[in-house]
Amino acid sequence: MTYIILPEKETQVLPFYLATEEYVARYMDEDDCMMMWQVEPTVIFGRNQLIENEVNLDYCRRHGIQTYRRKSGGGCVYADMGNIMISYITKDENVTLTFNRYVNLIALVLCRMGIDAKATGRNDILIEGRKVSGNAFYHIPGKSIVHGTMLYDTNMEHMVGSITPGDEKLVSKGVSSVRQHITLLKDHTDMGIEEFKAFVRSTLCDKEVTLDMTAIAIIKEIEQTYLSESFIYGKNPSYTLVRRGRVEGVGDLEVRMQIKNGVIKGANIMGDFFLVGDLDEGIIRHLTGARLEAESLRSALPEHIDDTILHLEKEDLIRIITKQQ
Numbered sequence: 001m002t003y004i005i006l007p008e009k010e011t012q013v014l015p016f017y018l019a020t021e022e023y024v025a026r027y028m029d030e031d032d033c034m035m036m037w038q039v040e041p042t043v044i045f046g047r048n049q050l051i052e053n054e055v056n057l058d059y060c061r062r063h064g065i066q067t068y069r070r071k072s073g074g075g076c077v078y079a080d081m082g083n084i085m086i087s088y089i090t091k092d093e094n095v096t097l098t099f100n101r102y103v104n105l106i107a108l109v110l111c112r113m114g115i116d117a118k119a120t121g122r123n124d125i126l127i128e129g130r131k132v133s134g135n136a137f138y139h140i141p142g143k144s145i146v147h148g149t150m151l152y153d154t155n156m157e158h159m160v161g162s163i164t165p166g167d168e169k170l171v172s173k174g175v176s177s178v179r180q181h182i183t184l185l186k187d188h189t190d191m192g193i194e195e196f197k198a199f200v201r202s203t204l205c206d207k208e209v210t211l212d213m214t215a216i217a218i219i220k221e222i223e224q225t226y227l228s229e230s231f232i233y234g235k236n237p238s239y240t241l242v243r244r245g246r247v248e249g250v251g252d253l254e255v256r257m258q259i260k261n262g263v264i265k266g267a268n269i270m271g272d273f274f275l276v277g278d279l280d281e282g283i284i285r286h287l288t289g290a291r292l293e294a295e296s297l298r299s300a301l302p303e304h305i306d307d308t309i310l311h312l313e314k315e316d317l318i319r320i321i322t323k324q325q
């Protein structure tokens with residue numbers, strides 16, 4: 001595997017690193033690449049999440065925490081300089097195989113450190129049953145990108161306060177609750193954070209490429225797409241009906257629809273699910289024009305909507321839209 005090195009050593013804002021992943025995927029011909037990076041306190045929310053539903057914006061403003069959207073699906077995460085971000089870029093377009101290979105590679109690294117780590121759940125890595133790494137996926141033609149967190153150490157109060165809407169007085173209680181479900185790598189190893197990063201790199205990578213300033217100029221152009229307000233805040237057209245539901249193995253879904261005379265005139269689907277296809281082409285255009293009835297939706301939707309939203313079955317989406325139990 002090829003390790004990607006940036007010529008600029010200063011810490012950048014999160015969109016720069018997302019743009020770097022995209023540059024590697026679009027412009028480099030390596031089979032498998034990885035890079036590691038860290039950011040100042042930042043909340044990163046998924047491609048199909050509503051920022052106002054997922055982020056405590058007031059808390060973030062008070063504590064100087066940045067907020068950015070990524071192009072992958074999944075849920076909202078908090079990162080800071082104690083949280084190592086790992087990017088994996090590969091030519092394999094099969095989402096299941098790509099996820100499995102990546103999480104098992106990282107679990108193997110931890111096992112070689114003497115840590116009993118397991119890849120499990122929705123693409124998470126656990127130590128002693130508690131989450132130490134969460135990961136998300138998206139692909140562009142010919143390439144797949146997996147990026148995720150490795151919780152070496154982190155500010156737990158900011159983690160809870162920034163992504164949990166509600167009273168700041170509840171943060172301390174939330175920290176206690178979250179600590180029952182996650183663990184920090186520093187509690188399982190004597191390696192320092194830089195030593196750990198070096199161990200990951202030497203274990204998984206056998207060559208390296210340093211990006212030149214021509215590459216950085218292209219990355220800076222790509223970065224602007226992540227910095228635009230329209231991308232960060234998303235399109236939020238008017239709607240007359242919202243239906244919500246959770247599907248095990250898929251995530252939370254919120255279907256927003258414009259309804260006129262019982263017919264869906266427009267729709268959007270938000271949530272922490274993983275997109276593996278084009279949402280507009282794969283699902284939304286089929287909903288538009290259908291009646292808000294199970295049979296009409298059944299006829300309108302393609303059989304395999306899991307080609308668009310990972311693991312989502314057609315009947316589960318119909319159940320949410322029509323509020324069937």
